Amino acid sequence: MTQSHVLTHPLADLxxxxxxxxxxxREVRERISRxxxxxxxxxxxxxxxxxxxxxxxxxxxDAHAVAALDRAWRESLHIAPPAEYLDGRLYDKRxxxxxxxxxxxxxxxxxxxxxxxxxxxxxxxxxxxxxxxSSTMLLEEAVATLARPGGVIVCPEGFYKSSSIHVEKxxxxxxxxxxxSDDAFKIDPARLARCLDGLRATGELCGVLLTxxxxxxxxxxxxxxxxxxxxxxxDCGVPVICDMAFDRLVASHxxxxxxxxxxxxxxxxxxxVMLTVxxxxxxxxxxGPCKMGAACTGDSAWLERIRERLTISFQRETTHLARAIxxxxxxxxxDRNHAxxxxxxxxxxxxxxxxxxxxxxxxxxxxxxxxxxFVSVVFDRALLERAGVRTSAQVExxxxxxAGVDSVALDRTGSLRPGVRLNVxxxxxxxxxxxxxxxxxxxxxxxRLIRDIADGLTYRDALADRGLTALVPGRKAAR
Numbered sequence: 261m262t263q264s265h266v267l268t269h270p271l272a273d274l275x276x277x278x279x280x281x282x283x284x285x286r287e288v289r290e291r292i293s294r295x296x297x298x299x300x301x302x303x304x305x306x307x308x309x310x311x312x313x314x315x316x317x318x319x320x321x322d323a324h325a326v327a328a329l330d331r332a333w334r335e336s337l338h339i340a341p342p343a344e345y346l347d348g349r350l351y352d353k354r355x356x357x358x359x360x361x362x363x364x365x366x367x368x369x370x371x372x373x374x375x376x377x378x379x380x381x382x383x384x385x386x387x388x389x390x391x392x393x394s395s396t397m398l399l400e401e402a403v404a405t406l407a408r409p410g411g412v413i414v415c416p417e418g419f420y421k422s423s424s425i426h427v428e429k430x431x432x433x434x435x436x437x438x439x440x441s442d443d444a445f446k447i448d449p450a451r452l453a454r455c456l457d458g459l460r461a462t463g464e465l466c467g468v469l470l471t472x473x474x475x476x477x478x479x480x481x482x483x484x485x486x487x488x489x490x491x492x493x494x495d496c497g498v499p500v501i502c503d504m505a506f507d508r509l510v511a512s513h514x515x516x517x518x519x520x521x522x523x524x525x526x527x528x529x530x531x532x533v534m535l536t537v538x539x540x541x542x543x544x545x546x547x548g549p550c551k552m553g554a555a556c557t558g559d560s561a562w563l564e565r566i567r568e569r570l571t572i573s574f575q576r577e578t579t580h581l582a583r584a585i586x587x588x589x590x591x592x593x594x595d596r597n598h599a600x601x602x603x604x605x606x607x608x609x610x611x612x613x614x615x616x617x618x619x620x621x622x623x624x625x626x627x628x629x630x631x632x633x634f635v636s637v638v639f640d641r642a643l644l645e646r647a648g649v650r651t652s653a654q655v656e657x658x659x660x661x662x663a664g665v666d667s668v669a670l671d672r673t674g675s676l677r678p679g680v681r682l683n684v685x686x687x688x689x690x691x692x693x694x695x696x697x698x699x700x701x702x703x704x705x706x707x708r709l710i711r712d713i714a715d716g717l718t719y720r721d722a723l724a725d726r727g728l729t730a731l732v733p734g735r736k737a738a739r
């Protein structure tokens with residue numbers, strides 16, 4: 261990968277690409293009637309669109325947390341606040357101390373206790389800022405502190421599907437950096453260094469945005485591999501934001517901010533140049549006013565700049581509810597969820613393997629390590645070329661229009677690989693109707709589509725049968 265290739269990455273205008281994807285989904289769904297059916301193998305017919313696009317886990321909070329939330333609601337509804345309300349620091353509306361302490365102890369626990377041989381970092385409450393409802397706002401305000409006209413944020417391939425929206429609203433743009441070319445999907449330190457060096461030489465580089473553990477693809481890193489990446493980040497000399505929202509969805513994860521890295525200037529903590537952002541919405545399955553985001557760093561000046569920008573306030577009731585779910589979710593809740601997620605991903609991968617066996621070729625390949633809630637699948641390029649499909653946006657479009665499966669094109673995550681992200685943990689046909697059992701139907705629809713392509717079905721003709729015009733790469737969707 262040359263520097264010139266990095267600077268002219270074909271996915272540079274990611275916000276436009278993401279908005280075009282959303283507009284196209286609306287257009288296609290408007291054309292699909294409520295009684296539309298979709299074919300499976302063996303003459304099976306299915307009704308309704310399977311939504312494998314959304315990011316919810318379909319899991320309820322732990323029973324102990326639900327009981328604590330009930331008590332917290334009753335206290336708020338009957339105007340019988342707890343004694344802690346009298347302590348202005350604990351329930352301060354701007355930055356409640358109790359939530360900063362809980363975030364340091366619960367949400368950033370792995371930074372303090374990573375793995376044997378990694379000393380880690382003990383996160384203190386004064387190194388944490390919190391935000392009601394979502395970690396997204398913290399991410400945006402952190403990006404805003406790095407923004408300047410013409411600036412660039414480098415993101416290794418495989419980031420959150422809407423990161424471009426949150427970055428480009430501040431006048432910055434994302435430049436994706438390809439990870440290793442194999443299916444392990446690990447960040448390649450040499451490629452990352454070349455990408456950062458090229459942009460630093462032009463004066464455009466403002467920062468780096470990592471997504472670890474991955475969303476959509478989880479990669480399995482050793483401490484040594486993370487240290488090599490960390491050394492590249494320290495050498496580039498710009499601030500680093502790490503989106504760690506999926507931390508507790510993964511059974512074994514070493515937070516990169518926990519590493520101490522040997523450099524020519526001595527041992528340095530990545531924690532001092534990195535802002536780690538997470539929340540309680542995914543792993544704790546918090547909802548509504550129970551949700552909160554948190555961020556930590558050893559860079560106190562950067563933390564203060566973000567705090568000054570963060571004007572949204574907690575209500576005391578919101579603090580009380582978020583506190584209840586953090587304090588009363590036991591560790592075995594995460595262990596149970598890890599087992600469920602791993603089993604579901606293994607089921608999905610077994611379906612992929614069975615499809616490949618029946619078709620006598622690797623028409624589908626899963627990416628990364630089998631952890632988390634998503635499976636990202638890459639389609640065989642020869643198969644797609646036979647159908648006249650050139651981009652993952654067209655794969656996404658074909659799946660929705662013909663198979664009735666809503667997914668996320670990998671180009672939205674900065675990847676040029678021809679594939680999509682699928683929520684295999686909680687696919688659904690309507691919100692709040694998530695069902696892990698739907699993956700059998702999902703992959704049966706997918707196999708039927710692949711067989712039809714092998715028999716001569718083209719993307720253009722398939723879309724025409726639905727009364728739709730095929731997407732042309734680079735062209736905006738109709739509104």
